[in-house]
Amino acid sequence: MRTLVAAVVLSLLSLASAGEEGKIVRPPDGSFLPSGEISIAARGPGAQLELDGQVLPAHEPFPNVFHAKVTPAPGEHSLALVWEGGRQEIRFFVGDGAPEGFSPFRLHPPFAIDCQTCHTLSRRGRFRSKGSCFRCHSKTTFVDSHQHAPHVLQDCGLCHNAHGSTVADHLIVSRDTACKLCHN
Numbered sequence: 001m002r003t004l005v006a007a008v009v010l011s012l013l014s015l016a017s018a019g020e021e022g023k024i025v026r027p028p029d030g031s032f033l034p035s036g037e038i039s040i041a042a043r044g045p046g047a048q049l050e051l052d053g054q055v056l057p058a059h060e061p062f063p064n065v066f067h068a069k070v071t072p073a074p075g076e077h078s079l080a081l082v083w084e085g086g087r088q089e090i091r092f093f094v095g096d097g098a099p100e101g102f103s104p105f106r107l108h109p110p111f112a113i114d115c116q117t118c119h120t121l122s123r124r125g126r127f128r129s130k131g132s133c134f135r136c137h138s139k140t141t142f143v144d145s146h147q148h149a150p151h152v153l154q155d156c157g158l159c160h161n162a163h164g165s166t167v168a169d170h171l172i173v174s175r176d177t178a179c180k181l182c183h184n
């Protein structure tokens, strides 16, 4: 029970700091993407995206949340996010035959979908995700694979990257670590 409380406190803490830190949400560092349009998502106060050193125009679907679509030339690219008080830079590769150190990226969902499908603003104007995963995923399979009813693990983002990843099942923690978030 104590570890369960700790996990809840931790996730509240990370929510509290969500407004201040900048973060490139997609693509993850080291992604290998097929040629064509890519979809970039990021957040940060007053943030700006830069692709290979050039400012990248972006939509702001929610305050301080950014979305850009771009078709980069084949090859390696750097993507930087610059916000008030910080900077993050990642590398990704577009095209065929990625060099070592890049892993195939799988978009989630594997087709274009509006940010508004999964996100909204709370009444107090905070950016948040709404529980909409089961419009596409089955609760029955969920219980089999997670050994829990969905309400116990409703904070899907604790273990999954909802925007796609280079890892099986879009996990951000190993299965072992995932269960230890609440169980000893």
Ligand code: HEC
Residues within 6 Å of the ligand: 018, 023, 025, 039, 040, 041, 042, 043, 061, 065, 066, 067, 108, 109, 113, 114, 115, 116, 117, 118, 119, 129, 156, 157, 158, 162, 163
């Ligand atoms: C399939 C559902 C889904 C879609 C579509 C989606 N998101 Fe998200 N997004 C989530 C979930 C779930 C989280 C919560 C993850 C977490 O709490 O770690 C999240 C978190 C985020 C965050 C915060 C990340 C963090 O670590 O604080 C940003 C920024 C974001 N999304 C931007 C976007 C943008 C921009 C789009 C449209 C291009 C988008 N999202 C589309 C589900 C989605």
Ligand code: HEC
Residues within 6 Å of the ligand: 108, 109, 110, 113, 118, 132, 133, 134, 135, 136, 137, 156, 157, 160, 162, 168, 169, 170
């Ligand atoms: C608009 C429909 C849609 C929504 C909403 C959606 N998903 Fe998905 N998701 C998919 C599709 C389609 C796949 C690919 C299934 C496949 O490859 O068999 C997928 C795959 C996944 C996978 C990987 C499973 C696998 O077999 O590779 C995970 C994990 C996942 N989704 C979690 C989530 C979470 C968490 C949310 C809510 C934040 C969510 N999904 C919302 C459509 C959706």
Ligand code: HEC
Residues within 6 Å of the ligand: 133, 134, 137, 141, 142, 145, 146, 150, 153, 154, 155, 156, 157, 158, 159, 160, 169, 171, 174, 175, 178, 179, 181
């Ligand atoms: C505590 C961590 C954790 C949380 C929270 C979590 N998952 Fe998962 N999820 C996993 C793990 C681990 C797997 C891989 C299961 C396996 O190895 O069979 C998985 C697999 C999946 C899959 C692919 C297998 C399947 O059931 O089709 C989907 C889809 C999925 N999760 C959706 C969700 C959704 C939707 C939520 C939120 C309602 C969620 N997950 C919350 C850990 C988590």
Ligand code: HEC
Residues within 6 Å of the ligand: 004, 007, 146, 147, 148, 149, 152, 153, 175, 178, 179, 180, 181, 182, 183
């Ligand atoms: C968000 C916290 C949380 C996470 C993460 C979590 N659990 Fe649980 N688990 C609970 C709670 C709360 C209960 C007791 C309530 C219930 O049975 O739903 C429980 C109960 C269980 C039980 C039944 C134990 C018993 O004594 O009856 C099993 C088995 C279990 N969890 C397995 C897992 C596995 C496997 C994972 C990783 C995929 C996992 N849990 C991840 C919160 C969590």
